[in-house]
Amino acid sequence: MPRFLIRAKQLAIGSVVLATGGFAFNSWVNKVTHADNKAEVHPFITQLAKPPTREESFRQLGATVESLGFEKKNVDAGEARAKDAKVKYDVVVVGGGAVGCGTALDATLRGLRVLLVEKNDYASGTSSKSTKMAHGGVRYLEKAVFQLSKAQLDLVIEALHERASVIQNAPHLATCLPICIPVYKWYQLPYFYAGCVLYDMFAGSEGLRHSYVMTRQRTLDEHPQLDPSGLVGGLVYHDGLFNDARMNIALALTAEQNGATVLNYTAVEQLLKDDNGKTKGVRVQDRETGNQYLVGAEAVIGAAGPYSDALISMDKSETGMPDPEALGNPKMVVPSGGVHVILPEWYCSEDQGLLDASTADGRVMFFLPWQGKVLAGTTDVPLERVPENPVATEKDISDILGELQHYVRFPVRREDILSAWCGVRPLVRDPSTVPEGQVTSTQGLVRNHLVYEAPNGLITISGGKWTTYRRMAEDVVDYTIQHTPSFSDKFGTVKCSTRHHKLVGAEGYDTSLLCRLAQKYNLTEPVAEHLAANYGDRAPLICELFSQYPRLRDPVGLSKAEGHSYTYEDFKYPFTLGELYYCLDYEHVCHPADFLARRCRLAFLDAQRALSAVDEVVDAMARKYGWSSEKKHQMKLETVNYIKQMGIVPNDTPYGTL
Structure with missing residues (x-):
């Protein structure tokens, strides 16, 4: 018998055994984790104090640079120093994406005085341009098994546990989504099922729902747009689906609610150095008014994602000013573009996503119902430099539509694209391992996230993915406390509490909220559902505006x-x-x-x-x-x-x- 047939037979038998053994485990998980309990119904929030205005928040930073007597030309030349700052925070977090806002929340809950600044808007970068999935990574599990890689397996297990935290802490923004893998070769069915059972097993008691197999007809009933030619059936597993930008906003508001000062459209122009050349503050500019402020800090944490190299260049500089070429020759970030498109709702089932597990170039492609439309992606295109405003190219869009056409029985048209965008993937490497001038080196690449302390004290957190933002924040705050002498005694014993900390909008949320909103305020179902699913227990504030x-x-x-x-x-x-x-x-x-x-x-x-x-x-x-x-x-x-x-x-x- 040919060797490949022997291997296929062994693989099929092994898959069946594993799938059978895992079924009982999955059934137990489903019973343990999804018992029906009557949720408490909270009264509507119809009045709420407004957060500080932009002007009030900037007053917390003290006087402007100009009013302190500095000449603009001297400030722009980088002559300000940490000792010139009249206001001091424990920690300044630079970057208002998921990790930056998560870090600000974690540090604030531990008692540190925190300032968060974001050059543009919260989630304006990669954090609003994700695949909208809270997931462990099915493809990483496959690599872990076939490459016998403990590192890959650890990534999956960590992300699966963090997936549970995302859904529990913001149940109005994140939900469980069934995802179907169409199967066109019979021997793939037990193989895919075995992999999904493993995926469920590693989630343990924090699993969502158990995986299951659909017959050919049921798969077509659920996904009538699929090409039926050669279809064997479908394998369904479960992951989380969420509204990434709104969750990012919720993180920023939750940090602010707990005492952090948070400011968008506030650019870091310089890292302030002390007499020893160490980074001990920032000079920031309010991009709306042009006013600049000097803020001291015991620690500065960079959470700028793809733009981390710009901050690291400031730490390296004696004056704390940026290297204008840092983003053109990044040492920490290995940039690549991930493109997604939005298609009309009839491109996918309303209740299930689709996963293309065998694209032409080996990537995994998702087609997911999201916000009433269909999200499709993603690409993985290497970039020569980190773009300031990444966008989707026509080639990227064409690649996604081409993959979709393999599964859909009707023509996939460019004119059906409703929206398209590009985010920069946060793959990172340890900058200390990159030889000078060799920015194309892949040495030091990490597959999860990296906490890196630059020579003059800037602490950078980068890498990872949306699902693991909370763990990334925990790790960088732990590191900051442990490596900042003035923090050790005061905060060293304070544990991270974000694992089960509800975000803004979640505290009074329950699944009946949309029904109660529709009933009290005479709303249509789409409006009530939208408000409940995106604003949680704050939705009644919007409805009160309707009434007034x-x-x-x-x-x-x-x-x-x-x-x-x-x-x-x-x-x-x-x-x-x-x-x-x-x-x-x-x-x-x-x-x-x-x-x-x-x-x-x-x-x-x-x-x-x-x-x-x-x-x-x-x-x-x-x-x-x-x-x-x-x-x-x-x-x-x-x-x-x-x-x-x-x-x-x-x-x-x-x-x-x-």
């Missing part, structure tokens, strides 16, 4: 010329003016794209529809913030340019324009 100002029930961008005949399309999305005004008051919205892309996600779901809402959002924000005509025009151009690059205009390169 009926005009705020209108969809964003509804305004039309006189005589316009409204159609279903005008009411297709549940994003309302009330939601906009709530976000202006409670969620630190500074630019129109903050709301359209990251608070309500309209630009990510339908870029063309988001364009039609720009004028109304700009007008509302201009009234709120007192913008001049010139500022309004500037904001409109900025927002239109940002949204157009989300799949509306063809992008030749992934580097984009601002």
